[in-house]
Amino acid sequence: MESQDAFSEYRGRGNSVQFNWIDDLPLVPGELPTPPASPPLVEQVIEKGEMPALLTIRTAADLISTGELSPVELTVSLLERIERINPVLNAYITVTGDLALEQAKKAEEEIGKGLYRGPLHGIPICLKDLIATKGVLTTGGTAAFSDWVPSEDATVWGRLKEAGAVLLGKTGLHEMAAGFTNYNPFYGVTRNPWNPQRITGGSSGGSGAAVAGNLCLGSIGSDTAGSIRVPSSFCGLTGLKPTYGRVSTFGTLYLSWTRDHLGPMAKTAEDAALLLSAISGYDSKNPFSAMISPQEFTIGTGQNLEGMELLVPTNYFWDFTTDAQGGVNGLDAQVKRAVENAIEVLQGLGASITYKELPALGDGRDLANPFERAFFLAQIGDERKQRFSSQYRYGLEWGTTITATEYMQHMQRTNDVRQILEHELQGFDAMIIPTVPIVAPYVETVQEEFRESELNFARAIENGDPPPVRLGSMASVGRYTSPFNLSGQPALTVPCGVNDEGMPIGMMIAGNRFDEATILRIGHAFQLVTKWHQNASI
Numbered sequence: 001m002e003s004q005d006a007f008s009e010y011r012g013r014g015n016s017v018q019f020n021w022i023d024d025l026p027l028v029p030g031e032l033p034t035p036p037a038s039p040p041l042v043e044q045v046i047e048k049g050e051m052p053a054l055l056t057i058r059t060a061a062d063l064i065s066t067g068e069l070s071p072v073e074l075t076v077s078l079l080e081r082i083e084r085i086n087p088v089l090n091a092y093i094t095v096t097g098d099l100a101l102e103q104a105k106k107a108e109e110e111i112g113k114g115l116y117r118g119p120l121h122g123i124p125i126c127l128k129d130l131i132a133t134k135g136v137l138t139t140g141g142t143a144a145f146s147d148w149v150p151s152e153d154a155t156v157w158g159r160l161k162e163a164g165a166v167l168l169g170k171t172g173l174h175e176m177a178a179g180f181t182n183y184n185p186f187y188g189v190t191r192n193p194w195n196p197q198r199i200t201g202g203s204s205g206g207s208g209a210a211v212a213g214n215l216c217l218g219s220i221g222s223d224t225a226g227s228i229r230v231p232s233s234f235c236g237l238t239g240l241k242p243t244y245g246r247v248s249t250f251g252t253l254y255l256s257w258t259r260d261h262l263g264p265m266a267k268t269a270e271d272a273a274l275l276l277s278a279i280s281g282y283d284s285k286n287p288f289s290a291m292i293s294p295q296e297f298t299i300g301t302g303q304n305l306e307g308m309e310l311l312v313p314t315n316y317f318w319d320f321t322t323d324a325q326g327g328v329n330g331l332d333a334q335v336k337r338a339v340e341n342a343i344e345v346l347q348g349l350g351a352s353i354t355y356k357e358l359p360a361l362g363d364g365r366d367l368a369n370p371f372e373r374a375f376f377l378a379q380i381g382d383e384r385k386q387r388f389s390s391q392y393r394y395g396l397e398w399g400t401t402i403t404a405t406e407y408m409q410h411m412q413r414t415n416d417v418r419q420i421l422e423h424e425l426q427g428f429d430a431m432i433i434p435t436v437p438i439v440a441p442y443v444e445t446v447q448e449e450f451r452e453s454e455l456n457f458a459r460a461i462e463n464g465d466p467p468p469v470r471l472g473s474m475a476s477v478g479r480y481t482s483p484f485n486l487s488g489q490p491a492l493t494v495p496c497g498v499n500d501e502g503m504p505i506g507m508m509i510a511g512n513r514f515d516e517a518t519i520l521r522i523g524h525a526f527q528l529v530t531k532w533h534q535n536a537s538i
Contacts, residue, residue, distance in 0.1 A: 017287075017372070017376060018375065018376055018379060019376055019379065019380060021132075021148065022379065024150055025145075025147065025148055026147055029143075029144075029146070029383060032143050032146070032186070033139075033186045033187060035185070035187055036087070036090060038090075038191075039088060050080065050214075051077070052073060052077040053078045053215075054214050055074075056268050057119065057123055057218050057266060057267075057271040057275070058270050058274065060074060060123060061119035061120070061121075061123060064121065064122045065111075065121075070108055071107040071108045071111070071123075071124075071166065072101070072108050074122070074124060074217075075100050075101060075103075075104035075124045075166055078124050078214075079100065079101075079168065081214060081215055082095055082168065082169075085213055089190065089191045089192075089209045089210075090187075091126075091206045091209035092168075092170065092206065092210065093139055093141070093169075093172050093187050094129065094170040095168065096170075097169075100124060100167055103167065107121055107122035107166065108122065110164070117162075117163055117164040118163055118164070118278075120160065120165045120275070120278050121164030123165055123166060123217055123218070124165075124216055124217055125166065125167065125168065125218045125275075126167070126169050126171050126206075126210050126215075126216040126219045127156075127157060127167065127170055127171065127220050128170070128171055128177075128204050128206065128207050128219065128222055129141060129170035129171055129206070130173060130176070130177055130222060131154045131156060131170075131222075131251065131252050132153060132154040132251040133154070133157055133167070133170065134153045137149055137170065138170065138253075139170070140173075140175070140176050140177075140253045141172060141173040141174060142175045142387070142392065143387035143388070144384045144385065144387040145253070145384075146387075152251065153251060154250060154252050155249075155250040155283045155285065155286065156220055156247060156248065156262055156279045159278055159281075160279060162278075165278070168210075171204075171206030171210050171219060172184060172187050172205065172206030173202060173204060173205065173206055173227075174203035174205065174227075175388070175392050176388070177204075177222055177224060177253070178255055178373070178391070178395065179202055179203055180202050180203065180225075180226065180230050180478060181201070181202055181205075181449075181474055182199060182200050182201060182202035182203065182206065182208075183443075183447060185389050185450075185454070186389075190202075190209050191209065191443065192208075192212075192235060192440050192503075193212040193214075194235065194236060194502065194503055194504060195440075195502070197442055197443060198442055198503065199234070199440050199441055199442075199443055200231045201230040201234035201235070201436075202227060202230065202231060203221075203224075203231075204221030204228050204231050204239075205231045207220070207221045207231065208234065208265060209235065211235070211265050212235035217266075217267075218264060218274075218275050219265045219266075220262055220263070220264060220265070220279065221262070221263065221265045222249075222252060222261065222262050223241040223262075223481075224255045224259045224261070225259065225478045225482040225485050226241075226481025226485070228240065228241050228265055229493040229508065230435070230477060230478065230481060232265055232435075232493045233435040233493050233504065234436070234503075234504065236498075236504030236532065236533070237266065238266050238267065238269050238272050238492070238533060239263070239264070239265045239266075239272070239492070239493050240263045240265075240272045240490065240491075240493075240516065241261045241263050241481075241484065241485070241491045242261060242280065242516055243489065243514045243515075244261060244485075245289055245292075246261075246276075246290060246292070246490070246514065246516065247263060247276075247279050247280050248279075248282075248283030248285070248286040248288075248289045249261075249288060250286040254373070254376045255372075256369040257288060257372055258372065258414065259414075263276065264279075267533060268524070268527055269492065269494060269520050269521075269523035269524040270299050270527075272520065272523075273299050274297075276520075277294075280294060280297075281294035297516060297517055297520060298517070299521050299524035300521045300524060300525070302525070302528075303528040304525070305346060305350045305351040305522065306351075308350065308351040308352065309351075309427065309428045309429050310343075310346060310352065310353050310430055310431070310432050310522075311425065311431045312354065312431070312432050312433070313356060313431065314357050315357045317434060317479075318336065318434075330437065332437060332438050334439075334499040335436075335437060335438065335439065337497075338497030338499075338507075339434045339496060339507050342432075342526065343432055343507075345529060346522070346525075349526075353432075354428070356424070358424055359420050361417055361420060361421075361483055362413070371406075371410075372399070373395055374396050374397075374402075390457040391454060391457045393457075397461065398467060417483050418486060418488065421483060421487040421489060421510075422487060422489065422513065429511070429515075429522070430510060430511045430512075430519050432507065432508070433480055433507075434480055434505075434507065434508065435481065435493040435507060436477050436481065436506065437476065437479060437480065438473070438477065439499050439501075439503040439505060440503055440504075441474065445472075445473050446472075446474065449471075456468040480508060481508070484510050489512065489513055490516045491510040492509045492510075492511075492519045493508050494506065494507055494509065494526055494527060494532075495507075495532035496526070497532060498532070504532070509523055
């Protein structure tokens, strides 16, 4: 018979789909957070002492392992840059400077004694602020959790600590990860390093700004409908949504436990592979964790894609237009051209390209699963629920009205998309499509749209109306990304060009279940012969 201690390892199997840290919250919530004032926009001038901050994880790891770079020197360089640039970009909600220096000094001592743990040892990273960090504020980007200091670590952070990573801080997000803009009424808008007048996209926008702005070397974001890949595309980064179950979600705030994924955001496919190697593998505390062993993800050493069979759909991802009400945004012509050019590059590397029409996937806007968020937060008090924005609070209230039949219809829709995408990818190594149909919109545009939407949702709550239709610049930004949250297949975005205004464009490489190695290899091969990933920020 197992002991009680042994059985406690399985606690996630019964209750991990609800918020289980009520005892960590003060009985009386603290003051409402106030968004920081936006300072005048400044150029990101790179000073000599900041040069380590520009390194990739791979390059920094090689220098650290040979003693040519000190983890403390690297961490100080990044903290100094955060102090100067973060007030402009608003990437971080919490900067853990003292902790980072403590961890960097420990890493330096261990490496000096010959106790090198691997390529993340001494590497400064950040985490999206819905990943629990013991003893460190974790807000979820909402006033409802503005005073939550977790009593335990999320599995991903525990594994990164074990690998020797250094935590610079927690990054901003769209409130509770429930949107694509990263316009946050409590913690302010996050600005794009390529042009601070534009948004980063979300919901992992703080991580996008931090990596692209060289305020860390890599980050872990979450992705429910595209929240890693959208900001990665908008910010010129490499972002990976792994296979569902590859990375444990234990200790994170759920938006939808059937769609949530955690994954790396980095400058290169090689860096993404290093981060994925550290955080992947089975976790008995998480009921959604796949029973697979940890794996070292390598990207290969060459650029040859001979023998690769790549599928390019001819519909859905290319052929939709704006409707009369402006409810669907069509594919930007410059985005389309950049991805088509990138496909030609892949073909030039030896890959075989097959163009094929896919069965119907729907309109791409079936993103909401309000039942799951409502159930996850069911036991928190009304006082805290009132601290959510009107838009998120509406989702909670709407979720309580969902019937079992409606929920199962939603799950059937998920299964239908999964069957289509898995079937169509049989015989192919990957599918190549645009990541998002547009480039990053302007902050001012999104700000006005948010204010109007907030009023619409407040009226809907008061009148008991159905959810308002979301219109505007970001209405269909998740059309290409969200199907792979339904299917659970891995999907990687890599930068593949810029538009006439110099804003990044992303190409998505979607693969077969648990075959992240192949899509990382394709992304790496593309980056060996292109330079778009080297322009990670202005």
